[in-house]
Amino acid sequence: MEMAIEKIAAIFYLIMGISLMVRPTIWLNYIDEIRKEKPTPNAYALVHLLLGLFIIVFHNIWVMSPTVIITFVGWAVVVKMVIFLLFPKFLIGLLPKSKNLHTMARIEGIIFSILMFWVLYRNYSVVDL
Numbered sequence: 603m604e605m606a607i608e609k610i611a612a613i614f615y616l617i618m619g620i621s622l623m624v625r626p627t628i629w630l631n632y633i634d635e636i637r638k639e640k641p642t643p644n645a646y647a648l649v650h651l652l653l654g655l656f657i658i659v660f661h662n663i664w665v666m667s668p669t670v671i672i673t674f675v676g677w678a679v680v681v682k683m684v685i686f687l688l689f690p691k692f693l694i695g696l697l698p699k700s701k702n703l704h705t706m707a708r709i710e711g712i713i714f715s716i717l718m719f720w721v722l723y724r725n726y727s728v729v730d731l
Contacts, residue, residue, distance in 0.1 A: 607661040608672045609725050614653065615675060616718035622711025626704045633697065636690050643690070647683045654679030668724045671717055 622629060636643045657676025663669050686693050697703065 604661050604663060604669070605725055607657060608669065608721055611653065611657055611661075611672050611675065612718040612721040612725070615714050616722065619711045619714030619716075619718060622707045623715065624711075626707035626711070629707050630703050633694065633703070636686075636694055639690070644687065647686050650679050651683040651687070654683060668721050671721055675717075 632643060632646070654676045657672060658680060661669075661672055661676060663673050682693070697706075
């Protein structure tokens with residue numbers, strides 16, 4: 603079960619990471635939607651909250667291996683989405699100045715893509731004996 607959750611989460615966040623690298627403008631428009639207090643960001647937050655809760659309920663594994671990356675991501679997503687749903691303006695205030703947002707989105711995308719690719723590689727290439 604844990605390996606299946608790792609694969610689902612890693613594929614999901616790998617796609618998100620690639621999206622951040624390739625199309626950061628979409629995510630910056632999303633930030634504008636949050637500033638305008640439109641309902642779309644709440645739907646996005648709820649999807650991520652559900653995935654994060656799924657991860658921490660079924661994959662709360664704290665060992666020194668790539669497995670912990672998924673657990674950490676699950677907890678980070680839950681904390682971030684709870685803060686977002688309760689205090690969206692607080693998270694917006696933590697963002698860098700607008701001229702650095704494209705760069706930050708791409709850097710986040712690169713980091714997420716590398717980490718998730720590593721988790722997927724480990725899951726599909728390592729066989730436990």
